[in-house]
Amino acid sequence: GEDVEQSLFLSVREGDSSVINCTYTDSSSTYLYWYKQEPGAGLQLLTYIFSNMDMKQDQRLTVLLNKKDKHLSLRIADTQTGDSAIYFCAESLQTGANNLFFGTGTRLTVIP
Amino acid sequence: SAVISQKPSRDICQRGTSLTIQCQVDSQVTMMFWYRQQPGQSLTLIATANQGSEATYESGFVIDKFPISRPNLTFSTLTVSNMSPEDSSIYLCSVEVVGRSLYNEQFFGPGTRLTVL
Numbered sequence: 699g700e701d702v703e704q705s706l707f708l709s710v711r712e713g714d715s716s717v718i719n720c721t722y723t724d725s726s727s728t729y730l731y732w733y734k735q736e737p738g739a740g741l742q743l744l745t746y747i748f749s750n751m752d753m754k755q756d757q758r759l760t761v762l763l764n765k766k767d768k769h770l771s772l773r774i775a776d777t778q779t780g781d782s783a784i785y786f787c788a789e790s791l792q793t794g795a796n797n798l799f800f801g802t803g804t805r806l807t808v809i810p
Numbered sequence: 811s812a813v814i815s816q817k818p819s820r821d822i823c824q825r826g827t828s829l830t831i832q833c834q835v836d837s838q839v840t841m842m843f844w845y846r847q848q849p850g851q852s853l854t855l856i857a858t859a860n861q862g863s864e865a866t867y868e869s870g871f872v873i874d875k876f877p878i879s880r881p882n883l884t885f886s887t888l889t890v891s892n893m894s895p896e897d898s899s900i901y902l903c904s905v906e907v908v909g910r911s912l913y914n915e916q917f918f919g920p921g922t923r924l925t926v927l
Contacts, residue, residue: 702852706850733918738920739920739921740814740902740904740918740919740920740921741853741902741904741916741918742918743915743916743917746915786852786853798855798916800852800853800854801852802850802851802852803852
């Protein structure tokens with residue numbers, strides 16, 4: 699099956715930038731996504747990037763995609779305590795949603 | 811967006827019993843999915859719930875263990891049968907409305923946290 703990997707934990711101080719990394723193995727991905735999971739809640743789509751893009755910025759969020767290295771990152775500027783959550787990257791190999799593969803999730807802890 | 815609710819939100823069950831989890835969406839959706847999130851692990855797709863026909867299961871998951879119903883476009887159930895402690899997980903329902911977005915956004919329910927003793 700598809701392998702999508704993330705580091706498990708990240709701690710940052712409030713106000714600093716957070717960078718969450720993700721690597722994947724299949725180069726035929728169409729879309730790549732970042733989801734956020736807060737305690738006791740379902741997953742919420744934060745942002746996405748189409749596979750022919752290198753970068754996407756959305757307010758405090760910047761997504762960088764390096765297709766050659768199969769590396770995706772999510773940068774959160776001015777990290778706040780409310781950003782503490784588990785962040786999942788995911789990729790879609792086709793336009794059908796049933797081909798969505800998730801990473802292991804990175805638990806971001808923001809220290810006040 | 812779609813608002814999804816799941817029942818129960820959590821349960822503690824005895825080995826050998828079965829639990830049925832319900833997923834309700836506030837609008838008609840074309841695609842409904844069931845995922846499992848084991849402790850400290852990623853989400854794994856169990857199956858696609860098809861309206862009016864049998865669910866489509868992913869490798870490693872079978873209908874006898876995880877029977878799924880989808881009687882209409884807003885509701886689905888997942889049963890975890892003959893449970894063992896290895897079934898302790900969070901079970902998530904998700905939906906996608908085909909054609910609503912270009913990027914195949916899935917909306918997730920809050921999950922059902924199952925503990926099997």
